Amino acid sequence: xxxxxxxxxxLPCSPALLxxxxxxxxxxxxxxxxxxxxxxxDKSEDGGAKHPxxxxxxxxxxxxxxxxxxxxxxxxxxxxxxxxxxxxSAVTPALPAGSTTDRHPDGSPYWGASATxxxxxxxxxxxxxxxNDIHPPRTNYVFDTRRMLGIQFxxxxxxxxxxxxxxxxxxxxxxxTR
Numbered sequence: 001x002x003x004x005x006x007x008x009x010x011l012p013c014s015p016a017l018l019x020x021x022x023x024x025x026x027x028x029x030x031x032x033x034x035x036x037x038x039x040x041x042d043k044s045e046d047g048g049a050k051h052p053x054x055x056x057x058x059x060x061x062x063x064x065x066x067x068x069x070x071x072x073x074x075x076x077x078x079x080x081x082x083x084x085x086x087x088x089s090a091v092t093p094a095l096p097a098g099s100t101t102d103r104h105p106d107g108s109p110y111w112g113a114s115a116t117x118x119x120x121x122x123x124x125x126x127x128x129x130x131x132n133d134i135h136p137p138r139t140n141y142v143f144d145t146r147r148m149l150g151i152q153f154x155x156x157x158x159x160x161x162x163x164x165x166x167x168x169x170x171x172x173x174x175x176x177t178r
Contacts, residue, residue, distance in 0.1 A: 004167035007032045007073065007157045025159065033166070034154040037173065041150075050100070052082050054146040055131065055175070062130035062176045063151065067122060071155050073164030074119040077127075078110040078152040079134050079143070087141040100149060101141070108152065109136045109143040117156075128176070 010025040039053035055061070067075075080102050088095035091105060101108040111120040113135040131145050151173070158164040 002169040032156040036152040038150040071166035078108040081147040
């Protein structure tokens with residue numbers, strides 16, 4: 001899988017915009033770019049709904065992948081998941097039942113996450129990610145492998161100019177067993 005392009009500079013919020021990403025910059029509506037793999041999704045002609053997948057039921061403990069070039073702007077290896085109704089309703093404004101961490105104001109859990117939103121520790125070449133190393137960026141929900149939806153290789157939008165150019169290819173994505 002290959003992708004290239006340029007992520008935008010996140011715009012300041014207008015005074016009338018009241019989303020979870022504001023009042024400073026519009027992180028809620030400008031997330032960046034990337035490529036992803038869904039684990040358990042309906043075909044697009046059947047609606048494309050994403051369903052949770054529990055890797056532990058199959059003895060899967062993580063995954064590995066190769067990347068040819070790590071974007072200079074930043075790269076996050078994210079694991080979006082389904083939120084519980086309690087987690088979705090705890091957000092202000094509340095998210096509808098059935099929402100995913102992609103819609104959560106803190107974003108999806110990812111490899112190397114902390115409250116300061118660093119990049120994932122991706123290196124050119126082979127990378128090995130264990131699910132024990134995936135965390136939410138903050139502590140407003142719990143990462144639960146039983147609610148995983150896929151893997152996203154996400155280049156976040158940049159906070160300041162210039163725009164962020166990126167180009168990378170992912171290959172040999174492999175699920176790891178015990």
